[in-house]
Amino acid sequence: MSIKRFESLTATNFLMKKLCLGSMLCILFFVTSCSSDNDDDMDGLPATAVSYEATIKLIIDNNCLSCHVDPPLNGASMPLISLENVREAVMNRDLIGRVSSGSMPPVGDFLTAAQIQALKDWKSGGFQD
Numbered sequence: 001m002s003i004k005r006f007e008s009l010t011a012t013n014f015l016m017k018k019l020c021l022g023s024m025l026c027i028l029f030f031v032t033s034c035s036s037d038n039d040d041d042m043d044g045l046p047a048t049a050v051s052y053e054a055t056i057k058l059i060i061d062n063n064c065l066s067c068h069v070d071p072p073l074n075g076a077s078m079p080l081i082s083l084e085n086v087r088e089a090v091m092n093r094d095l096i097g098r099v100s101s102g103s104m105p106p107v108g109d110f111l112t113a114a115q116i117q118a119l120k121d122w123k124s125g126g127f128q129d
């Protein structure tokens with residue numbers, strides 16, 4: 001009987017150790033994933049939630065759609081009529097660079113600093129819809 005009891009104690013002990021190790025790993029994982037989230041915010045911007053529907057669409061519609069429609073007019077290279085169009089142009093066509101330098105729009109007013117910042121925040125926020 002005493003041996004049996006000893007065995008079951010050891011088994012419990014073993015289980016406890018496994019559980020401990022398991023939760024340690026969990027905690028470690030949690031801490032690591034948290035800190036890597038923080039790394040994404042290293043540019044120092046607050047976690048602003050600029051969305052396409054609420055902010056970006058309006059900026060583009062009011063300033064770019066005299067040319068960037070589908071099919072594009074006046075020699076413009078691509079449409080900017082959907083989230084996917086604008087996202088693609090930010091990623092591959094230097095949209096933010098073009099509005100920052102003032103080369104787009106080629107006619108009419110430049111985008112304001114706040115509008116350009118909104119585009120940057122939308123990009124860094126992962127192109128929310």
Ligand code: HEC
Pocket residue numbers: 060063064065066067068074075076077078089093094095096098099104105106107111
């Ligand atoms: C008056 C017409 C017109 C308006 C308005 C206009 N664009 Fe353009 N856009 C063009 C033309 C023409 C080109 C192609 C020539 C060039 O690259 O400069 C172009 C090119 C671009 C390009 C580069 C595409 C590439 O393939 O490299 C980007 C990015 C762009 N426009 C963004 C914008 C944004 C953003 C707006 C609004 C803020 C805007 N444009 C407003 C006519 C326009």
